[in-house]
Amino acid sequence: MSLFALEPRREASRAASLAAPVVAVFCALVAGAILFTLLGHDGLSAVYEIFVAPLLNPYRWQDLLVKAAPLAIIATGLAIGFRANVWNIGAEGQYILGGLGGTFVALQTLDLQGGWILPAMILAGILGGMAYAAVPALLRTKLGVNEILSSLMLNYVAIQLLYYLMRGPWKDPMGFNFPQTAMFSFDQTLPMAFPGTLIHLGVPIAAAVALTAFGLMTRTIVGFQVRSVGASPKAARFAGFSVNATVWFALLLGGGLAGLAGILEASGPFGQMVPSFPTGYGYSAIIVAFLGRLNPLGILIASLVLALTYVGGENAQTAIGLPSAAAGAFQALILFFLLGFDILAGYRVKRGRARRAQDASGGAAAISPTPGSAIPTPSTTGTQRA
Amino acid sequence: MTPRLELSGITKRFPGVTANEDVSFAVAPGEIHALLGENGAGKSTLVKIIYGVQRADEGSIAIDGRTVSIGSPNEARRLGIGMVFQHFSLFEAMTVLENIALGMDNPPSGRTLDARIREVLTEYDLSLDPQREVHTLSVGERQRIEIVRALIQKPKLLIMDEPTSVLTPQEVERLFKVLRQLRDEGCSILYISHKLAEIKALCDTATILRGGKVVGTCDPARESARSMAEMMIGGSLKDISTKAKGLIGKPRLAVDGLDAPGEPPFGTSLKSVSLSVRAGEILGIAGVAGNGQNELVSVLSGERLTGVSGSIHLDGAEISRLGVGARRKRGLSALPEERNGHSAIGAMTLAENAVLSARGPAGLTAAGGLLRLGRARIYAKTVIDAFSVRANGPEAAAASLSGGNLQKFLVGREILGEPKVFIVSQPTWGVDAGAAAFIRQAMIDLASRGAAILCLSQDLDELLELSDRIAVMNGGRLSEAMEVAGVSIERIGLLMGGVHGEDDPESEAMLGAGRAA
Numbered sequence: 005m006s007l008f009a010l011e012p013r014r015e016a017s018r019a020a021s022l023a024a025p026v027v028a029v030f031c032a033l034v035a036g037a038i039l040f041t042l043l044g045h046d047g048l049s050a051v052y053e054i055f056v057a058p059l060l061n062p063y064r065w066q067d068l069l070v071k072a073a074p075l076a077i078i079a080t081g082l083a084i085g086f087r088a089n090v091w092n093i094g095a096e097g098q099y100i101l102g103g104l105g106g107t108f109v110a111l112q113t114l115d116l117q118g119g120w121i122l123p124a125m126i127l128a129g130i131l132g133g134m135a136y137a138a139v140p141a142l143l144r145t146k147l148g149v150n151e152i153l154s155s156l157m158l159n160y161v162a163i164q165l166l167y168y169l170m171r172g173p174w175k176d177p178m179g180f181n182f183p184q185t186a187m188f189s190f191d192q193t194l195p196m197a198f199p200g201t202l203i204h205l206g207v208p209i210a211a212a213v214a215l216t217a218f219g220l221m222t223r224t225i226v227g228f229q230v231r232s233v234g235a236s237p238k239a240a241r242f243a244g245f246s247v248n249a250t251v252w253f254a255l256l257l258g259g260g261l262a263g264l265a266g267i268l269e270a271s272g273p274f275g276q277m278v279p280s281f282p283t284g285y286g287y288s289a290i291i292v293a294f295l296g297r298l299n300p301l302g303i304l305i306a307s308l309v310l311a312l313t314y315v316g317g318e319n320a321q322t323a324i325g326l327p328s329a330a331a332g333a334f335q336a337l338i339l340f341f342l343l344g345f346d347i348l349a350g351y352r353v354k355r356g357r358a359r360r361a362q363d364a365s366g367g368a369a370a371i372s373p374t375p376g377s378a379i380p381t382p383s384t385t386g387t388q389r390a
Numbered sequence: 391m392t393p394r395l396e397l398s399g400i401t402k403r404f405p406g407v408t409a410n411e412d413v414s415f416a417v418a419p420g421e422i423h424a425l426l427g428e429n430g431a432g433k434s435t436l437v438k439i440i441y442g443v444q445r446a447d448e449g450s451i452a453i454d455g456r457t458v459s460i461g462s463p464n465e466a467r468r469l470g471i472g473m474v475f476q477h478f479s480l481f482e483a484m485t486v487l488e489n490i491a492l493g494m495d496n497p498p499s500g501r502t503l504d505a506r507i508r509e510v511l512t513e514y515d516l517s518l519d520p521q522r523e524v525h526t527l528s529v530g531e532r533q534r535i536e537i538v539r540a541l542i543q544k545p546k547l548l549i550m551d552e553p554t555s556v557l558t559p560q561e562v563e564r565l566f567k568v569l570r571q572l573r574d575e576g577c578s579i580l581y582i583s584h585k586l587a588e589i590k591a592l593c594d595t596a597t598i599l600r601g602g603k604v605v606g607t608c609d610p611a612r613e614s615a616r617s618m619a620e621m622m623i624g625g626s627l628k629d630i631s632t633k634a635k636g637l638i639g640k641p642r643l644a645v646d647g648l649d650a651p652g653e654p655p656f657g658t659s660l661k662s663v664s665l666s667v668r669a670g671e672i673l674g675i676a677g678v679a680g681n682g683q684n685e686l687v688s689v690l691s692g693e694r695l696t697g698v699s700g701s702i703h704l705d706g707a708e709i710s711r712l713g714v715g716a717r718r719k720r721g722l723s724a725l726p727e728e729r730n731g732h733s734a735i736g737a738m739t740l741a742e743n744a745v746l747s748a749r750g751p752a753g754l755t756a757a758g759g760l761l762r763l764g765r766a767r768i769y770a771k772t773v774i775d776a777f778s779v780r781a782n783g784p785e786a787a788a789a790s791l792s793g794g795n796l797q798k799f800l801v802g803r804e805i806l807g808e809p810k811v812f813i814v815s816q817p818t819w820g821v822d823a824g825a826a827a828f829i830r831q832a833m834i835d836l837a838s839r840g841a842a843i844l845c846l847s848q849d850l851d852e853l854l855e856l857s858d859r860i861a862v863m864n865g866g867r868l869s870e871a872m873e874v875a876g877v878s879i880e881r882i883g884l885l886m887g888g889v890h891g892e893d894d895p896e897s898e899a900m901l902g903a904g905r906a907a
Binding site for chain 2 (some may be wrong): 223224225226227228232235236239240241242243244246284
């Protein structure tokens, strides 16, 4: 018998589920301050420079929105998958393939003009992300391969593909041998949503995607299907829903949105394709999805929090010489505390004493490393309690 | 005489509900004492307190006149209390011996234990091979493992929780023989059940619980089943009105030569199942759990299509290749046995659970795949009202309902869609007497309106009460359907136990005898 044991709580605590992200961010700040103090930095000013300073500078607000947009778009797609118990960890690769898909169209149309070029690039980006997500979908539905592993591993393949294209076939012939494509033309560049600002069209698109997703999940039969499959595949079959079709839908949607975010970044802030294109948005979006409670509206808020770590992280590098990994450390702390509080919201910790066999097995199943239960979400923990 | 077990003033409260309130009664040595009550009356909690799984907030327990504190099942076993749970906790891939050893605090060596098990088996005339793997055993044999597990500790008090719900009539008789032998040896038995006929046949005393309180003690032999049922529900029992005779029409559901693989890992495959249910008719399917009933329901509902061969006709149209949704659209509704996570999603509201299967019949979706949530709420409310479901309205989570109330809601959800063919498995499983009567009445009324109903149940009494004809499922095969009027229980029991007569001349002779009787 272990010293401590987890016992499922009788009542699912909705309040605790909503409070967990706030408490987790706060704890991450405290733990981060301690961590960086121990590393010989000024911990308090690290927290200040990352989480407070960007908010005091209105010019930085634009930066926040620009960084939040891809996070929100990717996280929305992931969250819908997570709701269906489809654990797509491959958004980073799908984001890259989205960028590459759009770039391919851009490279074919460098000498052309017309308003159709950018929409064609965006469409190619979405298709690129979807095609890449189709691989884990096919493996999962045909061969039962766990999508966590297949989608994660494909991220590394995507990065190598990007490096190959940048150093080989897609290298700008006029680019002094730098491993990057030619700059996109005017018709290939994402316009600003508000002239004179940094806020490009991706920002309103992100808001629209989240709102649409919210409506999809709460008001349509497709959203209902996704939630049913996530809550219980057996009940979903009873309802006449195909579990495999839902897996395909979740992965294609997640991949398509990650691809959309990719081409919006490539045609927006980057303006060309470069080897440094992947900036970890695909991974950070997982944190955004959970911090936003898998709810598209919550994700809009959570994406701003994570964007803050990106913007503030850069800020802290120049202001107090914090390493660039600081932002990642804070992101990881947020996820760490969030998962911890989610467990505590669903389970009570007991001093280990012999428990009934049924309880023991139930508890063990609930914290076993299966996708459905490793990361307790409002929906999955709800099922376990039911 | 000092009672073997004496409970005084046991009270147990959970957040929001008092499970037991001032419960006091005594069980004499060598007495079979029934604990009777509806679902949610507090029987399970009380038994868990006696067995040390839970602690009482107030009150005391005395064993043989000595007040004891029972902090765990281990302590309960040391005090001579044994328990056979309703749901077995057995590892299917392990042998009988290994399973028994796992349940012991200090298991002896394999050979010693094997000898002790065989001793117990001979003493009580039970047949069981300690070296067999559990997944090869029938439900009755599995229960015997649990019984041996308890008996090997030589208990002074044996608690049995709903032991007969999964047994054939013959197995029930065999179990009663063991229990009577135990009683004659001086062992006390606390027998939990809601089957009143059994309690009348077996028990010396009955204590009746209602709403967590003791509402009466009686001698079951002197009470009628009806009077005990009324004490249990605290009101008069409504009679089920039988449906008008002679309304039976042409076949609505016709199944021919249905073969399907079993559900992994240890499911039973369907072997050439044929049946036909006519309009206005209820066809009952009896059988011990795990003999292919779940497979039959999922194949008929359309949840399982792969590997299925044979034909299924609904009102003359072949539907065996259609999916769940298409079959529902044609008026076939199937309600599987399992509520949580199969016919209902606990974390969703009742309105959302209405969408699960009634979105077609009740028009809960609009063009473009939009949900009509307002309509879903109204539909759920209608079900709640029509089936007197105790729930906090359509927005209550399904998990917040008691088993009986949820089942009423689910049956209501299907029936209010006016299906032409209604397939239902275990319609009153774990449901209290009042709700069970309500559900049966609703099924009879549906049949009276011209629907064909296929009812699978392990409760033979229920089937005899409801059905026009009855068939028996065993090992994935379905027997010929027999008219319920004048059917022999003996014969049903033999069929349930796997005596088919096809490949066994001896059993054919037995069947012949059953037929003659």
